[in-house]
Amino acid sequence: MIDLSWLFHLASLFPLDGMDMRFMQQALVALVLLAPMTAALGVQVVCYRMAFFSDAVGHSAFAGVAIGLVLGVNPHISMPLFGLAVGLVIMFMQRFSALPSDTVIGVVFSAVVAAGLAVVSRNNTIARDLQQFLYGDILTMTETDICWLLALFAVFVLFQIVAFNRLLYASTSSIIARAHRVPVALFEYLFAALLALVVMFSVWGVGVLLVTAMLIVPAAAARNFARSAGGMFWWAIVVSLTSAVTGLALSVQPWMGTATGATIILVCCVWFVASVVVLAVRNERQA
Amino acid sequence: MENDNAPAIVFDHVSVTRSGLNILDQVNASVPRGSCTVLIGPNGAGKTTLLLALLGEVNYRGNITLGGGRGLRIGYVPQKLALDRGMPFTVAEFLSMGIQKRPLWLGISRQARKQARDLLDLVHATHLIRRRVGTLSGGEMQRVLLALALQQNPELLVLDEPSAGVDFEGGRLFCELLEDLRKSQGFTQIMVSHDLGMVAHHATCVICLKRRVIAQGPPAKVLTGEVLQTLFGMHMGLICAQDHLHAMPAGSGHTASCGELHHD
Numbered sequence: 001m002i003d004l005s006w007l008f009h010l011a012s013l014f015p016l017d018g019m020d021m022r023f024m025q026q027a028l029v030a031l032v033l034l035a036p037m038t039a040a041l042g043v044q045v046v047c048y049r050m051a052f053f054s055d056a057v058g059h060s061a062f063a064g065v066a067i068g069l070v071l072g073v074n075p076h077i078s079m080p081l082f083g084l085a086v087g088l089v090i091m092f093m094q095r096f097s098a099l100p101s102d103t104v105i106g107v108v109f110s111a112v113v114a115a116g117l118a119v120v121s122r123n124n125t126i127a128r129d130l131q132q133f134l135y136g137d138i139l140t141m142t143e144t145d146i147c148w149l150l151a152l153f154a155v156f157v158l159f160q161i162v163a164f165n166r167l168l169y170a171s172t173s174s175i176i177a178r179a180h181r182v183p184v185a186l187f188e189y190l191f192a193a194l195l196a197l198v199v200m201f202s203v204w205g206v207g208v209l210l211v212t213a214m215l216i217v218p219a220a221a222a223r224n225f226a227r228s229a230g231g232m233f234w235w236a237i238v239v240s241l242t243s244a245v246t247g248l249a250l251s252v253q254p255w256m257g258t259a260t261g262a263t264i265i266l267v268c269c270v271w272f273v274a275s276v277v278v279l280a281v282r283n284e285r286q287a
Numbered sequence: 288m289e290n291d292n293a294p295a296i297v298f299d300h301v302s303v304t305r306s307g308l309n310i311l312d313q314v315n316a317s318v319p320r321g322s323c324t325v326l327i328g329p330n331g332a333g334k335t336t337l338l339l340a341l342l343g344e345v346n347y348r349g350n351i352t353l354g355g356g357r358g359l360r361i362g363y364v365p366q367k368l369a370l371d372r373g374m375p376f377t378v379a380e381f382l383s384m385g386i387q388k389r390p391l392w393l394g395i396s397r398q399a400r401k402q403a404r405d406l407l408d409l410v411h412a413t414h415l416i417r418r419r420v421g422t423l424s425g426g427e428m429q430r431v432l433l434a435l436a437l438q439q440n441p442e443l444l445v446l447d448e449p450s451a452g453v454d455f456e457g458g459r460l461f462c463e464l465l466e467d468l469r470k471s472q473g474f475t476q477i478m479v480s481h482d483l484g485m486v487a488h489h490a491t492c493v494i495c496l497k498r499r500v501i502a503q504g505p506p507a508k509v510l511t512g513e514v515l516q517t518l519f520g521m522h523m524g525l526i527c528a529q530d531h532l533h534a535m536p537a538g539s540g541h542t543a544s545c546g547e548l549h550h551d
């Protein structure tokens with residue numbers, strides 16, 4: 001395993017009570033890696049109107065873990081792989097089916113949720129973990145998870161460098177993009193795969209119920225703040241990162257004692273409200 | 288002009304069926320290389336569908352042969368583009384995303400910005416460079432889309448009603464600009480237009496489409512009363528005549544073809 005102690009040491013320097021504890025350091029590192037990924041991918045999710053897609057992948061987390069436990073596979077491996085498979089199946093079905101895309105997603109969505117519940121209902125030991133999936137628990141991130149996150153982050157950065165312009169092209173009009181020789185299908189599949197993996201990791205952090213929020217809310221706020229597509233990318237990252245760190249800091253305060261995931265999303269929503277005000281003021285001034 | 292070498296596109300018995308409906312029926316047509324070929328026909332005639340088949344976007348039976356093979360550089364301007372109006376996405380970015388290697392979140396390179404400005408100059412829309420794509424009017428958007436298509440340095444330019452929504456000045460500008468470019472760069476242009484005045488003036492080849500090909504050839508031969516009547520029905524004659532009053536005020540060589548229809 002790679003030595004991550006330098007990373008945790010760095011995290012321990014963060015001015016917050018309790019940062020001397022390893023689980024807090026791990027939580028902070030995990031959030032600082034996850035937040036920019038969900039934010040930037042969220043921008044593309046908004047462009048592509050793929051919120052429902054990410055919701056479906058998120059909801060497959062439970063089935064992924066359940067199936068992993070049944071087959072005797074480590075859930076930390078079975079869950080992301082299952083999510084990836086679900087994401088690619090949806091993309092594939094959308095491409096080759098005449099049904100509207102939200103219908104396709106709805107069908108897959110129902111199938112994975114039902115599968116997860118079916119397995120769980122037979123097996124009481126997994127049922128206890130249900131709560132963790134609903135609310136998430138960033139404080140239980142293991143060091144191995146963080147290694148995977150680092151690898152995913154590297155792939156993510158590479159992807160954003162290579163694919164950002166092309167995805168923008170494809171989301172403007174896939175027909176124009178294809179006519180102008182952009183390999184649209186390739187980049188859409190890569191995007192869906194990366195998104196599925198990031199969503200699965202976010203489930204650990206904020207829970208199934210709030211995964212989509214991690215993608216959508218920063219992007220929505222960024223849309224109001226930014227004046228260009230490049231600006232929207234950075235604004236989403238700023239909103240997401242600050243919300244993640246603030247959310248973590250607030251949630252561990254004794255007087256708060258709230259779930260970290262929920263607190264992060266609430267801070268994001270404050271950002272969003274601020275962005276609406278900023279936009280209104282800006283439009284007022286222009287008028 | 289038409290026969291110096293092999294045609295740029297040959298449609299060979301192209302048929303398209305969608306939800307059990309025959310949209311295109313055994314379309315046989317050819318587009319001469321370097322020509323300005325215009326598809327005309329009433330709404331729902333299958334013009335857009337034929338262009339989409341050409342781009343490989345709809346399934347068809349039959350063959351479509353492209354002169355330069357499938358690796359041909361194509362520029363495409365769609366009939367309409369549904370855009371998210373609130374998206375922060377500038378025209379400069381829109382015209383840089385296809386040429387710039389560096390991701391746009393690292394800013395637009397000087398080179399890409401210069402090229403974007405040159406392209407906008409070309410379509411007489413320089414002032415739009417700072418605007419957001421979502422806030423453009425229909426005609427402004429058409430100009431920007433044309434700029435995007437020209438950026439491909441196309442060998443084949445496919446335009447689906449490029450001047451729909453463009454003002455009178457803009458419509459003429461489009462035609463003249465495209466004619467100049469076509470002559471200097473030698474690309475083939477296939478477009479859909481409802482502006483028969485423009486067709487008579489600028490087209491070198493006309494394909495009359497109404498589920499199947501009614502007629503094709505140079506405008507002077509094709510735009511006859513008989514053909515237009517089959518294509519558009521009786522009432523179209525009036526509109527056509529008005530069109531000519533608008534678009535071709537002084538005695539133009541082709542007014543006769545529509546005049547005939549009027550007397551029919």
Ligand SMILES: Nc1ncnc2c1ncn2[C@@H]1O[C@H](COP(=O)(O)OP(=O)(O)OP(=O)(O)O)[C@@H](O)[C@H]1O
Nearest residue numbers: 305306310328329330331332333334335336337366
């Ligand atoms: N996806 C589709 N499914 C079923 N029918 C379709 C589809 N797209 C187009 N059609 C039908 O095909 C016919 C031709 O459509 P098309 O868009 O090619 O016409 P057009 O000649 O471009 O018309 P317009 O002048 O209005 O642009 C129409 O009757 C339309 O209803």
Ligand SMILES: [Mg+2]
Nearest residue numbers: 334335366447
């Ligand atoms: Mg059309």
